[in-house]
Amino acid sequence: MATASPAPSGPQPSLTFTRPVFAKLSPHPYLLRTLSPDSPDQQPTRNNGRAPHQSRPIQINTSSLSQAHGSSLVRTGDTTVICGVRGELLPVTAIPQFRPHNGTLYDQDEGDEARARKELKDYDLLVPNIELATGCAPQFLPGVPPTTLAQTVSTRVFSLLHGAGVVDGRGLRVWFTPESKKEAGDMEVEGEEEREEQKPQVVAYWVLYIDLLFVSFDGNPFDAAWAAVLAALKDTKLPMARWDPDREMVICRKGQDTRLNVRGLPVACSAAVFLEKEHGEVGRGERNRHWILLDPDRSEEELCKEVVTVVVDCSDGGETRVRSIEKQGGTVIGRELIRGFVGVAEGRWREVKEAMGN
């Protein structure tokens, strides 16, 4: 270590610190120095060695868990998150506000799609939850209720799942076509009603429990969590389910799994804004310089207040669609910057698409 090496001759400063020690002691000035190098031919870098607009490479593995219906493991730098999707059945009798709809099994029109989307939301069929209290970072220890961050990320994933319409709700319905009972005496009397009954009806829904577990946490939880959710949903295969009228319950069959229909590939891309003056104490006529740090890690997140997240989807014929823009904590990012940032997000989209391998 540098502290314990006395110089052979002459008085030397007795105390020298290594770079990580400085970064820990006074993180803000240290990051400021590395971002604004003295000579112009030096590239500004962050503490972690990345350029400001460089994100961490992403790795995605799927189907590694056998108990869940779909699963994924996403690793970006030192952030590792595991996602497991598990389907459970919800009979319509257990839904208090259930309204039978008059669609049929073979409806493929737009109206049915919209209806399915409404069902997803009304009946609460998607249940994402994020668990941070796994000791994934020193501030997240178990035994306490979910932290604000865990609640926020859960809610953001929840609203983006519904907002972006990723899951096709039609795949979550379980249909049943009642058989006509051929009983001799009642044939004529109830003939009219029986034809009515033979229409297929929805008897149950699949509820998708989407559970995310952070194994290791190093900043930018939302991007990693969202990528994990998406990869796990794409990996999800639900067993074939049918209604058994005798036992009055839904029975599944093994070996006939259908893949969940997941539309689009929205990818989240976050960045934090690092200010020269930490608390914004700028004099008159002075400008507070700022840097936009893509994919911030844990130490950078602590120094930055303003965060922007853009969710883009370029899978629709090369045309970029912005699914969501979220920004909080400051005033630096305006219209122009967000427009430019969408371009950065497109680059991230291509990286994630490649990592997903489809």
Place this chain on the structure above:
Amino acid sequence: MADRRRINGPPGATMAPVFEDDAGQPEIKNGKGRDRAPNVIRKTFLKTGVTPSASGSAYLEFEGSSKSGVSGLKLSCTVHGPRSLPRSSPFSPHIVLSAHVKYAPFATKQRRGYLRDPSERDLGTHLETALRGAIIADRWPKSGVDIIISIIEGDQDRETSKSQGDETWDMMNVLSGCITVASAALADAGIDCVDTVAGGVAALVQDAGEDSTPRIVVDPIPSDHEKVLGACCVAYLPTRDEVTNLWFKGDLPAADAGLYTQLVENGIQASRTANRVLVECLGEATS
């Protein structure tokens, strides 16, 4: 009152899917039984340093059974500390251990909730006892260390759909994995221990077939056997030849005291094998 800090899903109760072949007929244990020799444990993968922000961490994976659908055990462990105790806590002349074991919601056949259930607390207590014997606790007065284990995947047979009371036996395997992985994480965190402690399980099992007599195997997978009569999980320090925790469950004839000792002996044997993996892993990490 539902937990408002989590997303709870629909108010009505949801059911795990029920498959048609479990209807009524007795459960048939499919496939062949155990394909390892009775004194061989499953292949183990152990790696330290999976969570860089923690003081120490480790990941452990047991190989799944050769039968399809049986998952191996996957555990992730983080250690935070030693750090100072909060001001409110009373003086302690030695390090205060707290062990926390939690199943992930997707780890087992039945979806687990986010709140710890009694079996998880039980595992935590046993783990704490096992580690307390290994740590040199007097070196850190007034400090505490947190050991947190997430069970990413428990080993359970996915194909046998009915629960056969296997959970109680599964807990033994889980505990032995927890002990080994926690020991690796403690070493990774640089907390002084007298020795590396590792867990081992031995069980008295009865195989399918009329004329099979009960036999002792190490590291059992309950679904491989017709019936598990008794099992014991041992946490063992090899160089000191000490057992720090012994957990025995089951129904053994009291007349045969030798059987009981034999079971413990086999547990120690399994623990020795696990310890070799542990030492090799730590050696790789330091070199």
